[in-house]
Amino acid sequence: MAGTLQTLILSPATSATVRLRPRNARFSSHGDRLSVRPVNIGPHRSISPPVRASGASPGQVGGNDYAPKIPGKVKAGNPFSKFVADNFLPLALIGGVALGLANPTPGCLADRYYLSKFSTFGIFIISGLTLRSGEIGAAAEAWPVGMFGLGSILLFSPYFSKLILQIQLQPQEFVTGLALFSCMPTTLSSGVALTQLAGGNSALALAMTVISNLLGILLVPFSISKFIADGVGVTVPTKQLFKSLVLTLLIPLILGKILRESFRGLADFVDNNRKLFSRISAVFLSLVPWIQVSRSRSLLLMVQPAMFLVAIGTGTVLHLILLASNAFAIQCLSTVTGGSQSVFAKKENANAALLVASQKTLPVLVAVVEQLGGAFGESGLLVLPCVAAHLIQIIMDSFLVNFWLRKDAASDSLKVA
Secondary structure (H helix, E strand, O other), X not given: OOOOOOOOOOOOOOXXXXXXXXXXXXXXXXXXXXXXXXXXXXXXXXXXXXXXXXXXXXXXXXXXXXXXXXXXXXXXXXXXXXXXXXXXXXXXXXHHHHHHHHOHHHHHHHHHOOHHHHXXXXXXXXXXXXXXXXXHHHHXXXXXXXXXXXXXXXXXXXXXXXXXXXXXOOOHHHHHHHHHHHOOOOOOOHHHHHHHHHXXXXXXXXXXHHHHHXXXXXXXXXXXXXXXXXXXXOOOOHHHHHHHHHHHHHHHHHHHHHHHXXXXXXXXXXXXXXXXXXXXXXXXXXXXXXXXXXXXXXXXXXXXXXXXXXXXXXXXXXXXXXXXXXXXXXXXXXXXXXXXXXXXXXXXXXXXXXXXXXXXXXXXXXXXXXXXOOOOOOHHHHHHHHHHHHHHHHHHHHHHHHHHHHHHHHHHHHHHO
């Protein structure tokens, strides 16, 4: 029993009942007051419950599990604040879409000053700041998972463009735009941000993102020519895309890592406030749909709602198919490469591969469409359904990450219980 009770002195009985009281109330080694009630010994013998520290459950004394009781109001917390905290990323993305639809002027102004590039730069600065050296080693150990992700992004998913082109839809640019979208590399920022939020292997996600986009500069023209243009040559701005990716991905990532390694206090601050930096990254990510919706609002109002909904549905189905096929492939590879001991079986690696390999990037698509010079139709109509598909995949995956986090929290609470 933590804490020693002072010896109770039994006074001579002057009546039929003897009352035992401690001279002083002692405190446990953890600062909790020990409550002692009198013991009555008499005709009606009664013994009080065991002595215990205030706030502890019966039968337990002392230890780190004991703390003063928290009032019910504080313990319950504000339900609205808890909902916002638990769903911060999807709410930020939906808020960006709603703001762009309600008033496109601020979003168009932000696009004029390249705020979307600043947001991507900020996301990768944060990625570098939060990247531990041990995570780089974990990414190197998971190289088979990375190779699978690159193969899925650059070689497997472009085949879906053939299926998409079979859909009859007016305007035809909607179908062609989604077919182009399926040939793109992975998202520049959202896959990494979601992987970090899910507690996945962020270094592996970063590696797949950077490598797939750099290789995509070489492979995207081939995919478009083979699957969409039917052999008709198309020109893609290879030099400009490569320069843009280096400036917005590699440089901020390396800069963030250098800052982390150069200032130990900064590294400690980032590690102690990882949730804060995840939310800042989510805010940066929400700027992308806000700007894209603001730019496309006028075109969106000109399109028949039914046709646009069909295009959105096609983009949604594409993302669901990619999620399902990648999840199935990861499970199969885990089984044939060692079961529970396989690198594919580690939740951190599997989550990173599933998120990154199932997403497609919008900025690279926009750059490619601008360089096509109207070869496949009106540029705005080509991009519009891809904007919706891009937003939907991020929102869907943010809810998927939120589901994983809730599941992990429930599992942890069961282990503690």
